[in-house]
Amino acid sequence: MSKPLKSYSIEELSNLFKEAGLPSFRVNQILEWVYAKGVNTYEDMTNIPKTMREQLGFAYLLTMATIDERLVSVDGSRKYLLRFHDGVVVETVGLPSKDGRLTVCCSSQAGCAMGCSFCATGRNGLVRDLAPGEIVDQLLVVQDDFGTRVTNVVIMGQGEPFANYDNLLAALRIMNHPKLLNIGARHITVSTCGLIAGIEKFAGEPEQFTLAVSLHAARQEVRDTIMPAMQNQRLGALRQSLEHYSSATGRRYSFEYALMKGVNDAEEDLDALITYCRRLLCHVNLIPLNEIEGMPMLPSGQETTRMWFDALEEEGIPVSVRRSRGADIFGACGQLANARRG
Ligand code: SAH
Ligand code: SF4
Numbered sequence: 179m180s181k182p183l184k185s186y187s188i189e190e191l192s193n194l195f196k197e198a199g200l201p202s203f204r205v206n207q208i209l210e211w212v213y214a215k216g217v218n219t220y221e222d223m224t225n226i227p228k229t230m231r232e233q234l235g236f237a238y239l240l241t242m243a244t245i246d247e248r249l250v251s252v253d254g255s256r257k258y259l260l261r262f263h264d265g266v267v268v269e270t271v272g273l274p275s276k277d278g279r280l281t282v283c284c285s286s287q288a289g290c291a292m293g294c295s296f297c298a299t300g301r302n303g304l305v306r307d308l309a310p311g312e313i314v315d316q317l318l319v320v321q322d323d324f325g326t327r328v329t330n331v332v333i334m335g336q337g338e339p340f341a342n343y344d345n346l347l348a349a350l351r352i353m354n355h356p357k358l359l360n361i362g363a364r365h366i367t368v369s370t371c372g373l374i375a376g377i378e379k380f381a382g383e384p385e386q387f388t389l390a391v392s393l394h395a396a397r398q399e400v401r402d403t404i405m406p407a408m409q410n411q412r413l414g415a416l417r418q419s420l421e422h423y424s425s426a427t428g429r430r431y432s433f434e435y436a437l438m439k440g441v442n443d444a445e446e447d448l449d450a451l452i453t454y455c456r457r458l459l460c461h462v463n464l465i466p467l468n469e470i471e472g473m474p475m476l477p478s479g480q481e482t483t484r485m486w487f488d489a490l491e492e493e494g495i496p497v498s499v500r501r502s503r504g505a506d507i508f509g510a511c512g513q514l515a516n517a518r519r520g
Contacts, residue, residue, distance in 0.1 A: 182263065183212065183238035184311020187348030188355065198237075204230070206357065212311070213358040216318045218242035239263070243315040248323070255503050260319060262312055266305055268336050272320040273503060281330040284316045286346050287337025292371050292407040296394075296438060298470045299336045307342040313349035317359060330365045334390075339368050340376025347383065354385060363387045369434065372411050374419045381423040389423065389431040390463070391416070395442045396450035404441065417454065424459035430496075432461040437478035437486065448486055452493050461496040468502065 186194065188209065195205045207225055211217040218240055220231040234240075246267055247259040256272045268285040275281070288305035290297070316335075317328045331353060333339045339346045350366055353359045363385040370376055371392045380389060395401035402409050420431065435451065437443045455462065464486055467477035483499060490497040 180237055180239045182241050182309065182311065183208075183234075184241055184315070185309040187310055187344075188351060190348075200230070208234070209352075209355075210357055212240070213314060213318070213352050213355075216242075216322060241311075243312065243319055245319060245323075251503065253503050256320070256323065258316075258319060258323075260316060262308075262315075268308065268312075268316070270316040270320060270335055272324055274324060274326075278326075279329045280320070280324055280326050281332060282317050282320045282328050283332050283334050284313060285335030285337050286313060286333050286339035286342050286349075290337045291341065292338050292405070294371065294392075294394075294405045294407070296404060296436060296467060296470070296473065296475050298473075304337075307345055308337070308349075310345050310348035310352060313346065314352045314359070317353065328359065328361060331361060331367070332390075333366075333368045338371055338373065340370045340373040340380070343376055343379060350385070350387060354387075371405060372408055372416050374411050374415055377416075377419045377423055381419075381426040386427070386429065388429070391420065391431060391433055393433040393435050393451075393454075395435075395447065396454040397442075397447060400442050400447065404438070413454070417458070420458060420460070430459045430461055432463050434463050434465055434500075436465040436467045437483055438467050439476040439478045439482075441475055443478040443482050443486070448489055452490065452495065455490075455495045456493075461498070462490055463498055463500050465500045466502050 183191070191209070192202060192205050196202065204226065208223065211223045217223060220226070220235045220240060223231055226234075241263040243260040243262055245258055246261045249257045251257070254274050258270045258272070259267050260270055261267050266288045268288050270285060271283040273281040273283065285308065287307050289302050290299045291304035293300045293303070317331065321328050333346065346368070353361045353366060354363050364387075367388040367390055368380070369390040369392060377389070380387070394404060396413065398413050401413060423431065433455070451462070464483055466483070467475060469477065487497055487499055
């Protein structure tokens with residue numbers, strides 16, 4: 179069977195077309211049909227000669243994600259369960275704002291191999307990596323459903339983006355391309371659980387993509403318990419890679435910290451976080467933990483959150499508390515796919 183067109187990066191496709199003797203403007207035309215106009219059959223590509231369309235049809239399977247389930251929250255956000263051509267499903271969220279922005283929370287893998295104890299996605303393991311075009315398809319579906327352009331992207335759905343680095347970067351470049359989705363690099367945020375090799379590589383990319391790091395604990399023994407796959411990505415080495423990241427790019431990144439009662443919210447955890455953040459070009463995002471069925475962790479109380487916020491602010495560390503959206507439609511990471519699997 180032919181390989182899906184959406185499994186290639188822009189560069190790979192350009193090379194393949196060149197080898198096949200096709201002029202480079204044809205690659206641009208086809209990419210625009212697929213990623214700017216969201217067309218999913220070759221027949222619809224009216225400016226491509228018929229014989230070439232047939233040739234393409236034999237060489238590259240053209241696929242499109244379909245909506246398996248769609249849930250609308252009272253706050254306007256929409257959560258989708260999307261199905262790819264081989265039956266694999268992922269979740270995607272569309273988050274509209276009053277000022278006209280439309281943010282998509284995108285998955286980078288189906289499932290996740292990292293097994294963080296507080297995360298529903300991690301509980302079921304990795305199914306497979308997503309191809310570049312499958313990451314982008316999520317934007318196309320949300321854009322089509324809302325009838326407006328996607329302005330912002332957060333790679334915070336299922337999966338660990340830096341465990342699928344090349345496909346992720348290929349997808350980000352399609353999103354960022356001025357003739358394709360034209361989303362500003364600074365409006366695209368990648369969240370990693372802290373894969374150091376990925377952070378190092380990301381620091382060297384020419385685009386100004388935004389970085390977020392799921393820290394969740396600044397004490398090694400606590401982090402080892404809740405994020406077991408990070409035991410070989412030590413906090414000290416992570417900090418060094420982030421120092422390098424901001425000196426190489428001049429950019430600030432954020433730390434995500436989900437406060438869990440009695441797990442990572444003691445005073446010594448706060449002290450460790452303050453010490454960790456000192457002199458870093460970071461921003462701390464305190465996240466209310468989403469409760470997941472069958473998991474023992476509970477979110478910290480509002481007073482604790484307030485106390486942490488005040489203490490960090492007093493230390494001059496930029497901090498915010500993330501508002502949870504879509505709680506009524508299983509807003510938390512991994513919850514929808516999980517609920518359906520039963
Ligand atoms: N794998 C990447 C990106 C996907 S998860 C990462 O871990 O960064 C997106 C964010 O949701 C991460 O910060 C993750 O730690 C957080 N998250 C996972 N489960 C959560 C839960 N139950 N409550 C709140 N945040 C959660
Ligand atoms: Fe994977 Fe991120 Fe969930 Fe950890 S928090 S299991 S890295 S998706």
